[in-house]
Each structure stands twice: as C-alpha cells, then as structure tokens.
Amino acid sequence: MSPATQASYLKGLDYSVLQQCMHCGMCLPTCPTYDATLMERSSPRGRIALMRALADDRLGVSREFAKEMSFCLGCLACMTACPAGVNYAELFEMGRAEVERTKVSDALFRRLIRWTLIEMAFCHPPLLRLIGRLMWLYQVTGLQWVVRQFGLMALAPKRFRELEPLTPKVQAKFSFDLIRETERPQGPPKRRVGMITGCVADFVFSHVNRDTVDVLLENGCEVFTPRGQACCGSLHGHNGEWEMAKRLARRNIDAFAPEKLDAIIINAAGCGSHLKHYAHLLHDDPQYRARAEDWDRKARDIHEFLVEIDFKKPAPPASCCANGGPGRVTYHEACHLCHGQKITQQPRQILRAIPGLELVELNESTWCCGSAGVYNITQPEMSGKLLKRKLGHIDRTGAETVVTSNPGCTIQLETGIAASAHPGRPVVHPISLLAQAYRRARL
Ligand code: SF4
Ligand code: SF4
Incomplete structure (x- = not known):
C-alpha cells in the first residue's frame, strides 16, 4: 500500500490518547521549543491540540503542521512533567507518520x-x-x-x-571485529544475555560496545552478539516510517531469539527507548506478537540491568602506581534515558561506585543537547542553540570529563567541545568508565 492511500495514523489512535491532555500547561517550562519561541503551537499542549484537530477533521495536514512536527525534538521532557500521563511519545510518532503519509513536506x-x-x-x-x-x-x-x-x-x-x-571519528575496528558472537565469563555463567551493537555505534563506538561486553563478562554473563542483528528501528519509528520499523523489529526478534535469553542489553539510550516497545509495534502481527512481548520483558538498558543484578563494585587499584581514576566528571542525561525510560539514578549509582571519580551535577542535566536523532541535521539552528546552552553549563562544572549514554549526544557534545574554548574535554560513556575501573583494579 502506498503511504498516501494508508489510513490516517492519528485517526487510527485510541481516542482516549488524544483526550488525555487537560491543557494545564505544566509541560510548557520543560519544553525547549516553547522556551525558544514562546509560541503555543511550538509547545506540547499546542501540538497535541493540532493533532486532535487533525483526528477530528477540523484541520487538514498542512506544511505548517509538518514544520511543527519537525521542530519538535521528540525529547519527551513534556511527558516527565505531565501530571495527566499524556502519552506524547505515541502522539509524536503518529504525528510524524501522518506527515510522511500525506507527503506535505517533500523538499x-x-x-x-x-x-x-x-x-x-x-x-x-x-x-x-x-x-x-x-x-x-x-x-x-x-x-x-x-x-x-x-x-x-x-x-x-x-x-x-x-x-x-x-562527521564522527570512525574506529579502525568495528564491533564484530572486537566482539565474538558468543563470549563466556570465567566460571559458570549466571545469565545469558544478548548484546545490541547499534548502527552508527557499531563503527563509531565499537570500543564502548567492547567495554559493555567486558562489564557483562565481569558480572558473570554469557554474552551473545548475533551477526544477523538489524538496526533497532528507532530512527524509522521516530520519523514516521512504521512499516520499516516493524520489519526491523521482526529481524531482530529472529536474530536474538529472546526465548533463549535472560536479557537483551543496549547501551544507547535512543535505541533502548524504542526497543522496549516491540510488542506495541507488532501488536497486530499474530506470528510475532508473543515473541515481541517476551522481547519487551527482557530488553534492558545496560545501567538498569547492572543495578538490577547488583553489579560488582570495582575495587580501588591494587597497585600504588596505577592511575587514580577519572577525577571530576559531569553527567549529561540523554532524553531517551531520563524521559523516555525514566532511568536517572542507575547511571549515577554506577558512576559513584567508581574509585577516583567525583560526580559534579550538571545544571539542566535533562535538557536536550540538540542532537535528538537527526535533529542536528534537519534543524541545525535550533540544535546549535541547545548545544551552546549545554556547553555553558558543562563549562561551569569545571569537570575534566563529560559522561553521557547516547551515541547522538556524544557526537553532538564532542563536536561542540572541539569547536569551543576547552577543546580537550573528553565525552565518555559511563560503562567505559566502569570497564576501565575493573581493569585498573587488576593492575
Ligand atoms: S518532545 Fe520535547 S520539544 Fe517536543 S513538545 Fe515535548 S518537550 Fe517539547
Ligand atoms: S502537562 Fe500534560 S495535561 Fe498539561 S498541558 Fe501539558 S500535555 Fe497537557
């Protein structure tokens, strides 16, 4: 079926989702696009009203609507603030799907x-x-x-x-060059987990994937990294390409076989947020629905998983000559970790367990850095403003290292830092710091 002849995504939504908003405005101060424009239509409340008007046939899909959906970061800060529990994530994805279906924005x-x-x-x-x-x-x-x-x-x-x-720095070795399909810990495995290597992360952050496997091995897990895994589909889902997102979800379910695993691990916040909703994506697929539900029960962000299993705390370095630790670090929270998955304390628990690490809290740590999937490509001006604001807060912490858990945020922050007055400050994944701490403990 061609997109234009498909049924309206917004009209197909359960109407109660469109009715949830009670127009209280509690979300407005948390919304970066409203903060930038002070225009109702660029606020969560305004966008929800537009989507409801479309579903009710009071408005047609217009270029203005397409612009608003493109201007929205999809950061989900509004969901965290909303006392009525409005499912903005679903509305946002359906709104973008509607724009794609009607092809009003086709430059x-x-x-x-x-x-x-x-x-x-x-x-x-x-x-x-x-x-x-x-x-x-x-x-x-x-x-x-x-x-x-x-x-x-x-x-x-x-x-x-x-x-x-x-353009991010590409590693000489990609994930599959560094990670064998099955890796076993020393001693009998306590759990068998699947490892998602990601798309861009596969070649830009292959070292973070290796660190993640090392941390899982250290915690007694057997790690299965299937070669047939596909992109998680978050980029497709967030950009209104539902049919492609479904195809990718099915491919991943086949590649990982969740029924043979205790958990499916992801270290990228944006992918994790999407990966936990395969059951919703495949709810009308009789062949995959039950397996997708099993997948969702087992999909875990790495920080969440480690805290759940009471991860091994790294000991201080054995040798007096060993490097003392990462020093002063600050933590930028990826939107799809803190707002999308409500994971805020677990990364901090991991960081605080690392000997020689001082965690300095970042002002507005949950405010989007402007990366937001391909937002820094599609909306460079707004993305640049958000990045500048974030870098200002980072500078004021005096941290030597910035820590974050999403490839997009890492690339965005690295690009901004490289062009700033403090170009040497590294941006690191918390799990890499934990892996380094385990290695230091063995010195
Ligand atoms: S997702 Fe982010 S940018 Fe979009 S309406 Fe919600 S808070 Fe605003
Ligand atoms: S906080 Fe929730 S209920 Fe209130 S205006 Fe925003 S989306 Fe609507």
Missing part, C-alpha cells in the same frame, strides 16, 4: 537525506558498514584534514557544509 534535500539514511543505510547493515569503511578511509588517509585545512567544503552546498563538522 528535495529532505527526501534525499531521508532516503539515504532511513530507507537505505539504516535498513541494510552491510551498506551502513561500507559507508563506515569509506568514512574511516576519508579520515585516516588525511583527506578530511585536507578538506578542512584548505577550506574545500566552501565549494559544497550549504547544507553539506553544515553537516561535515558532525
């Missing part, structure tokens, strides 16, 4: 980006890995340096010039 550049990323690269892991290899070559051969040094990007179209600084 050429946008179509090209969507097709390249969403339909091609993120649906075909071998193609994404090939892109990763080409990016790695571009970086290690010095071509990127030449392009930057001699200002060659000035010859490229404006949108490409804006994207180039966001």
